[in-house]
Amino acid sequence: MRLLEIENLRTTFDIHVGSVQAVRGIDLHVDEGETVGIVGESGCGKSVSMLSLLHLLPDYARVTADKIAFGGTDLTKMDAKAMRRLSGDQIGMIFQDPMTSLNPLFTVGSQLIEPLRIHKKIGEKEAAQIVLDKLRLVEIPDPESRMKQYPHELSGGMRQRIMIAMAIMCDPRLIIADEPTTALDVTIQAQILDLIASLQKKLGTAVIMITHDLGVIAGMCQRVVVMYGGVIVEEGTVREIFYQPRHPYTWGLLRSIPQKSGEKKKLVPISGSPPDLIAPPPGCPFAARCPYAMNICNSAMPPMRPVSDTHSARCYLMDEGAPDVKWEGIRA
Amino acid sequence: MGKYIFKRVISGLVTIVILITCCFFLMHAVPGSPFSKGEQGVPPEVMQRLNEKYGLDLPLHEQYIRYMSNILHGDLGISYKNTTVQVNDLVGRGFPVSARIGALAVVVSLLIGVALGIVSAVKRGSLFDGIAMVTATIGVCVPLFVISVLLLYLFAGVLKWLPTYGLSTWRHYILPVTCLSFSPIAYIARMTRSSMLEVMQQDYIRTARAKGVSEFFVICKHGLRNAILPVVTYLGTLIANLLTGSFIVERLFAIPGLGKYFVDSITARDYNIIMGVTIFLGIFVVTCNLIVDVAYGIIDPRVKMDE
Ligand SMILES: Nc1ncnc2c1ncn2[C@@H]1O[C@H](COP(=O)(O)OP(=O)(O)O)[C@@H](O)[C@H]1O
Ligand SMILES: [Mg+2]
Numbered sequence: 302m303r304l305l306e307i308e309n310l311r312t313t314f315d316i317h318v319g320s321v322q323a324v325r326g327i328d329l330h331v332d333e334g335e336t337v338g339i340v341g342e343s344g345c346g347k348s349v350s351m352l353s354l355l356h357l358l359p360d361y362a363r364v365t366a367d368k369i370a371f372g373g374t375d376l377t378k379m380d381a382k383a384m385r386r387l388s389g390d391q392i393g394m395i396f397q398d399p400m401t402s403l404n405p406l407f408t409v410g411s412q413l414i415e416p417l418r419i420h421k422k423i424g425e426k427e428a429a430q431i432v433l434d435k436l437r438l439v440e441i442p443d444p445e446s447r448m449k450q451y452p453h454e455l456s457g458g459m460r461q462r463i464m465i466a467m468a469i470m471c472d473p474r475l476i477i478a479d480e481p482t483t484a485l486d487v488t489i490q491a492q493i494l495d496l497i498a499s500l501q502k503k504l505g506t507a508v509i510m511i512t513h514d515l516g517v518i519a520g521m522c523q524r525v526v527v528m529y530g531g532v533i534v535e536e537g538t539v540r541e542i543f544y545q546p547r548h549p550y551t552w553g554l555l556r557s558i559p560q561k562s563g564e565k566k567k568l569v570p571i572s573g574s575p576p577d578l579i580a581p582p583p584g585c586p587f588a589a590r591c592p593y594a595m596n597i598c599n600s601a602m603p604p605m606r607p608v609s610d611t612h613s614a615r616c617y618l619m620d621e622g623a624p625d626v627k628w629e630g631i632r633a
Numbered sequence: 634m635g636k637y638i639f640k641r642v643i644s645g646l647v648t649i650v651i652l653i654t655c656c657f658f659l660m661h662a663v664p665g666s667p668f669s670k671g672e673q674g675v676p677p678e679v680m681q682r683l684n685e686k687y688g689l690d691l692p693l694h695e696q697y698i699r700y701m702s703n704i705l706h707g708d709l710g711i712s713y714k715n716t717t718v719q720v721n722d723l724v725g726r727g728f729p730v731s732a733r734i735g736a737l738a739v740v741v742s743l744l745i746g747v748a749l750g751i752v753s754a755v756k757r758g759s760l761f762d763g764i765a766m767v768t769a770t771i772g773v774c775v776p777l778f779v780i781s782v783l784l785l786y787l788f789a790g791v792l793k794w795l796p797t798y799g800l801s802t803w804r805h806y807i808l809p810v811t812c813l814s815f816s817p818i819a820y821i822a823r824m825t826r827s828s829m830l831e832v833m834q835q836d837y838i839r840t841a842r843a844k845g846v847s848e849f850f851v852i853c854k855h856g857l858r859n860a861i862l863p864v865v866t867y868l869g870t871l872i873a874n875l876l877t878g879s880f881i882v883e884r885l886f887a888i889p890g891l892g893k894y895f896v897d898s899i900t901a902r903d904y905n906i907i908m909g910v911t912i913f914l915g916i917f918v919v920t921c922n923l924i925v926d927v928a929y930g931i932i933d934p935r936v937k938m939d940e
Contacts, residue, residue: 357839382848389845396843401836405935406858416844451934467844 302333304474304507308368312346312353315361319579323349325531331475336501336508338518340554341528344575347511351477355388356381372474390420393468395478399460399485403452409463410448416470435466439496458489462496469500479511494520516558519543524611527551530576530586533605537612546628547614550587555631585615593618593626638927645919652915653704657697660904709909714901720909723894728913730800731878731890737810738875742817747864749818750825755852757830765822772819778881781812785885798887809886813879817871821864829860862933869925873918
């Protein structure tokens with residue numbers, strides 16, 4: 302069952318120096334209970350595309366889409382007010398930085414109880430009981446006393462658990478986790494990822510996992526969407542992306558995963574920097590950094606080409622007659 | 634919390650003792666006795682008797698100890714110009730009048746200033762925002778006496794809508810309170826607007842929206858509580874300023890408040906009144922600041938009051 306379906310989502314920020322074309326027409330779908338990863342370097346439009354969906358961008362952002370459907374409802378016709386009824390209830394959002402995402406002046410308990418008081422018509426006592434249940438679910442020790450504490454009294458990992466509890470408070474159908482571990486200590490990162498993965502299994506909720514690290518995806522996602530310069534350059538199942546990647550950018554991402562298996566850690570960063578989004582190149586956004594770029598890559602945006610039912614990529618190397626460049630694995 | 638308040642009370646007391654001491658020695662550094670009336674002077678023997686009666690012939694340190702112990706007993710002394718007048722009575726009469734007008738002005742400034750600031754921030758760039766902020770900038774710049782004279786001339790003089798002096802009915806309060814609130818409203822509105830603009834960009838505001846909190850509560854609960862913090866800091870100064878009476882406004886509207894007595898006593902060089910009123914104001918300001926700091930700590934749990 303389709304839960305979320307997005308077609309041709311575009312987001313532009315009108316600022317004084319020009320229009321930042323942060324998202325340039327992305328298609329995305331998520332099935333009920335499915336975990337989809339979105340990967341890409343920072344600045345490629347991952348957060349903006351999700352925030353566009355939830356109407357969480359500032360008013361100088363222009364969002365258009367041919368279709369946004371969530372559980373059968375058309376979201377393109379919804380205004381911010383109508384969207385508020387969905388978000389926090391059917392869609393839970395986990396943000397990147399737990400240190401700044403909680404209001405410093407309210408107790409954790411009062412912030413946790415808010416979505417319940419807004420979306421479910423239940424009393425204070427019943428709501429408090431649900432909050433305690435959720436806190437236990439995210440493995441927070443001594444939840445009763447945690448509820449009375451203020452965010453600054455908790456560690457980063459603990460705060461992110463609070464954010465997760467908040468996101469699942471109303472038993473949403475979709476959880477969007479925007480780089481939930483980027484701001485945390487390395488030691489805590491794995492714990493939080495494990496927690497999200499185990500919650501996903503327990504609750505059967507669909508998850509969109511945003512990250513700039515393919516390593517995170519491998520462990521918990523069924524499908525992967527690779528974004529670059531505001532567009533999707535490749536998407537497929539985890540197997541397809543890891544074993545038969547077709548886009549040179551995906552190759553670069555795979556090579557930049559730290560390899561722990563060998564004697565030495567081998568990490569190959571992609572050289573160059575992402576395109577200017579105010580005046581994006583007319584062709585493939587990755588062309589300037591791509592070692593295999595041809596003339597056509599600079600002049601016209603390659604279309605999304607299917608490889609299989611689930612796998613497609615946006616690259617001229619897939620054309621007949623193009624130079625024979627093949628993915629030779631991480632070690633190559 | 635208790636420990637914090639205790640510490641603050643002690644440091645407040647020290648401040649007040651230093652204030653009294655400075656006042657006392659400054660007053661005694663002024664040449665001449667309070668009873669030397671210009672060139673004519675009082676006959677020497679009369680002067681001698683007066684000095685003895687009020688202890689002015691004693692060595693300075695003894696006078697100081699006397700003065701201090703009087704103040705400890707809550708006695709600010711007498712007016713040297715009119716020895717039947719107690720400074721205590723003067724403050725007791727003047728302060729409630731000043732404080733009543735001042736408190737009204739504080740409430741009016743807060744309500745209007747904060748409301749203007751929020752609306753301007755939320756409707757940033759709109760016509761309302763533009764008009765409000767230009768007015769606020771003028772309000773901060775133009776001196777109190779200009780505004781007071783202008784309003785008095787317009788509403789009492791030309792339009793004759795409001796009475797010009799005294800405090801007999803509620804209508805008498807409108808003009809003085811408006812004059813006193815004018816510049817604090819402008820200041821608070823600007824402060825609230827800029828702090829609100831900053832707060833509304835914070836991540837926790839986005840979190841609140843993502844939870845489905847309505848825009849009204851996002852602004853008035855999650856936003857305002859954070860945005861109000863700088864205003865609370867300013868409140869200590871504001872309360873102290875407004876409640877102790879404004880000389881200009883009290884003069885202009887013939888209000889028998891503390892500000893008027895204070896300045897009258899300065900022109901009359903009535904040192905005991907100057908000191909008494911200064912000390913009273915000092916204690917009042919220190920207390921206001923203490924209360925405001927404790928209130929700040931209650932609003933913002935990050936302030937560690939026990940350290
Ligand atoms: N509020 C904003 N105003 C202007 N530009 C923005 C804003 N938010 C994001 N952008 C731009 O949009 C692009 C995509 O950002 P984002 O989606 O946050 O990247 P990421 O993939 O790291 O999450 C970036 O180039 C960023 O500079
Ligand atoms: Mg991001």
